[in-house]
Amino acid sequence: MSSTQNLTLVQAVRDGLKSEMQRDDDVLVMGEDVGKNGGVFRATEGLYDEFGEDRVIDTPLAESGIVGTAIGMAAYGLKPVPEIQFSGFMYPAFDQIISHAARMRTRSRGRFTCPLVVRAPYGGGIRAPEHHSESKEAFYAHEAGLKVVIPSTPYDTKGLLAASIRDPDPVIFLEPKLIYRAFREEVPDDDYTVELGEAAVRREGSDISLFTWGAMTRPSIQAAESVAEDGIDVEVIDLRTLKPMDTDAILESFEKTGRAVVVHEAPKTGGLAGEITATIQEEALLYQEAPVNRVTGFDVPYPLYALEDYYMPEDTRIEDAIRETYEF
Amino acid sequence: MSTLQRDPDDRVRVLDEDGRVVDGAEVPDLSDERLVEMYRQMRLARHFDQRAVSLQRQGRMGTYPPLSGQEAAQIGSAAAMDDDDWMFPSYREHGAAYVRGVDLAQTLRYWMGDERGNALEGLNIFPVAVPIATQILHATGAAWASNLKDGENRNAFVCYFGDGATSEGDFHEGLNFAGVFDAPAVFFCNNNQWAISVPRERQTASETLAGKADAYGFEGVQVDGMDPLAVYQVTREAIEKAKAADPDGLRPTLIEAVQYRFGAHTTADDPSVYRDEEEVEKWKAKDPIPRLESYLRNNGILDDEAVDAVTQSVEDEVAEAITEAENFERPEATDMFDYVFEERTERLDEQRAHLQRLRERHGDEELLE
Numbered sequence: 001m002s003s004t005q006n007l008t009l010v011q012a013v014r015d016g017l018k019s020e021m022q023r024d025d026d027v028l029v030m031g032e033d034v035g036k037n038g039g040v041f042r043a044t045e046g047l048y049d050e051f052g053e054d055r056v057i058d059t060p061l062a063e064s065g066i067v068g069t070a071i072g073m074a075a076y077g078l079k080p081v082p083e084i085q086f087s088g089f090m091y092p093a094f095d096q097i098i099s100h101a102a103r104m105r106t107r108s109r110g111r112f113t114c115p116l117v118v119r120a121p122y123g124g125g126i127r128a129p130e131h132h133s134e135s136k137e138a139f140y141a142h143e144a145g146l147k148v149v150i151p152s153t154p155y156d157t158k159g160l161l162a163a164s165i166r167d168p169d170p171v172i173f174l175e176p177k178l179i180y181r182a183f184r185e186e187v188p189d190d191d192y193t194v195e196l197g198e199a200a201v202r203r204e205g206s207d208i209s210l211f212t213w214g215a216m217t218r219p220s221i222q223a224a225e226s227v228a229e230d231g232i233d234v235e236v237i238d239l240r241t242l243k244p245m246d247t248d249a250i251l252e253s254f255e256k257t258g259r260a261v262v263v264h265e266a267p268k269t270g271g272l273a274g275e276i277t278a279t280i281q282e283e284a285l286l287y288q289e290a291p292v293n294r295v296t297g298f299d300v301p302y303p304l305y306a307l308e309d310y311y312m313p314e315d316t317r318i319e320d321a322i323r324e325t326y327e328f
Numbered sequence: 329m330s331t332l333q334r335d336p337d338d339r340v341r342v343l344d345e346d347g348r349v350v351d352g353a354e355v356p357d358l359s360d361e362r363l364v365e366m367y368r369q370m371r372l373a374r375h376f377d378q379r380a381v382s383l384q385r386q387g388r389m390g391t392y393p394p395l396s397g398q399e400a401a402q403i404g405s406a407a408a409m410d411d412d413d414w415m416f417p418s419y420r421e422h423g424a425a426y427v428r429g430v431d432l433a434q435t436l437r438y439w440m441g442d443e444r445g446n447a448l449e450g451l452n453i454f455p456v457a458v459p460i461a462t463q464i465l466h467a468t469g470a471a472w473a474s475n476l477k478d479g480e481n482r483n484a485f486v487c488y489f490g491d492g493a494t495s496e497g498d499f500h501e502g503l504n505f506a507g508v509f510d511a512p513a514v515f516f517c518n519n520n521q522w523a524i525s526v527p528r529e530r531q532t533a534s535e536t537l538a539g540k541a542d543a544y545g546f547e548g549v550q551v552d553g554m555d556p557l558a559v560y561q562v563t564r565e566a567i568e569k570a571k572a573a574d575p576d577g578l579r580p581t582l583i584e585a586v587q588y589r590f591g592a593h594t595t596a597d598d599p600s601v602y603r604d605e606e607e608v609e610k611w612k613a614k615d616p617i618p619r620l621e622s623y624l625r626n627n628g629i630l631d632d633e634a635v636d637a638v639t640q641s642v643e644d645e646v647a648e649a650i651t652e653a654e655n656f657e658r659p660e661a662t663d664m665f666d667y668v669f670e671e672r673t674e675r676l677d678e679q680r681a682h683l684q685r686l687r688e689r690h691g692d693e694e695l696l697e
Binding site: 060268269 | 680
């Protein structure tokens with residue numbers, strides 16, 4: 001059996017980058033403060049010393065510059081992994097991501113591709129300043145030509161990151177910074193992949209299907225354990241990849257339970273809970289026993305931290321929705 | 329010759345590192361009273377900064393971006409503005425904001441996670457801009473609007489940003505528009521040498537940041553940003569030119585104030601990872617506060633007694649602001665729904681009611697744990 005290390009999620013990001021850089025000389029990391037500083041969350045710590053400044057690149061402060069040049073690098077044969085320091089600062093790069101990364105393959109009829117992975121920490125709950133707490137996964141999932149990945153465990157983080165880097169198309173890899181250091185898990189030293197587009201069943205259950213991802217996975221499991229004391233058996237499914245979404249896993253669970261709760265931090269309107277609900281309607285209407293219940297952020301700009309705990313879904317709110325759905 | 333018309337490499341200075349007037353420098357025409365007030369404001373900014381960092385360390389405040397070392401650039405530039413002029417801050421301009429009338433307690437309130445800290449009624453100041461360089465376009469737009477709406481009575485619009493911001497596309501677009509539409513804008517670049525861990529020379533291969541103004545057709549000037557009198561002088565001239573009836577050349581100016589951030593980028597940053605203590609010490613020798621103090625003492629404007637009075641006044645004022653900030657009533661949970669639109673939509677009403685039901689059913693304690 002190969003050796004493992006007991007890592008946090010952010011250490012698994014670093015370990016995943018390191019393994020892929022050792023495996024493939026074309027893989028490089030670029031962004032603001034990723035080199036000498038090792039990243040503001042230490043996600044690239046030590047990589048600069050190991051791989052040098054041509055593969056762990058401190059760039060000027062310009063998100064469009066970072067992603068736009070990464071597109072050129074990717075089309076020219078490298079495998080850049082640009083970091084955007086916080087997902088709230090991705091918007092200057094939005095044009096490059098949407099207008100070019102997402103459609104380079106289509107526009108050039110496959111001549112040019114964009115095998116890049118844009119990494120960014122996302123999500124709330126860390127008492128951060130303005131623009132440091134948003135969850136905008138729906139923007140990227142909405143765009144044809146982009147894959148969207150959000151891990152929730154250290155093991156998955158390393159494996160999903162490796163799969164994303166090896167994927168021939170652009171991947172938006174959003175990291176739940178709330179749980180960057182929340183817990184540890186054994187992570188193999190050797191490189192491995194966790195396949196994109198496959199959900200994970202975190203808790204098996206027969207009464208209600210709960211679909212979630214990222215930092216919401218833990219309070220969802222907590223809520224499921226809590227209602228289990230009252231005999232409500234919740235199946236918790238961590239989607240892990242939001243695009244392509246594991247529709248088979250969603251339907252398989254829903255056809256068993258007939259009831260669903262979807263949990264995400266992002267605002268309700270236009271959030272991916274709507275997509276999941278529609279999939280259930282289209283494919284499994286006759287199994288449905290209750291309305292699909294969405295537990296989400298509110299349709300408001302993410303509040304500064306004095307009020308963020310009212311905004312963020314947590315176990316009590318999730319439990320409330322589970323009971324409502326169960327009792328319908 | 330106007331200081332603005334000097335070569336950008338020829339940094340404007342009034343005081344040397346010991347507070348003596350540099351040969352041939354023109355000392356701005358400021359009353360003793362105003363000079364002492366500038367000194368007090370710089371001391372206040374420094375003391376506020378130290379207390380704010382300690383509040384964060386004690387868990388009484390969230391992440392905070394310190395300004396120590398940058399007092400001359402902030403106070404000197406803000407003091408040069410006329411009452412009706414407008415200020416567009418980044419996130420580090422607590423000192424400049426204070427000069428422009430922002431209560432310290434309001435600044436603390438914002439960094440304590442309360443949106444109301446950004447509600448600066450009656451002051452000509454935009455809300456803090458946390459994304460990098462985005463406010464430059466707003467300043468240009470507002471300045472352009474003043475050309476259109478105010479004509480001869482136009483105001484000046486002073487926009488603050490850092491050296492890192494000059495790498496963003498918004499910097500280029502903002503300055504380019506300002507040149508094309510001859511907007512009465514003053515682009516005040518706080519070049520503090522470090523954008524978190526990335527040094528100034530990694531931002532641009534250009535020799536100076538001030539030199540970038542050439543590409544937009546207006547003047548750029550480099551000033552010693554740790555010399556409050558030089559900063560005042562340069563900013564004052566830029567403001568007067570911005571508003572002149574018939575300026576010599578285009579109205580906008582790019583000011584590069586060369587200075588140093590003594591502390592971390594924010595309280596979440598550890599600068600020892602990326603820069604040497606030796607470099608920090610070198611820049612601390614240029615500390616703007618003792619420089620101005622020496623100048624004032626040497627000219628008989630300030631004595632021990634007056635310095636003690638300033639010390640007492642800044643300590644009292646900051647202590648009062650902290651007490652006030654910590655005693656503000658918490659914002660109502662439902663506050664977040666109230667400023668999305670002028671009127672809450674039906675869906676926002678539903679979500680607000682849902683939150684209230686959850687609070688009634690479970691209580692805040694359980695909901696927030």
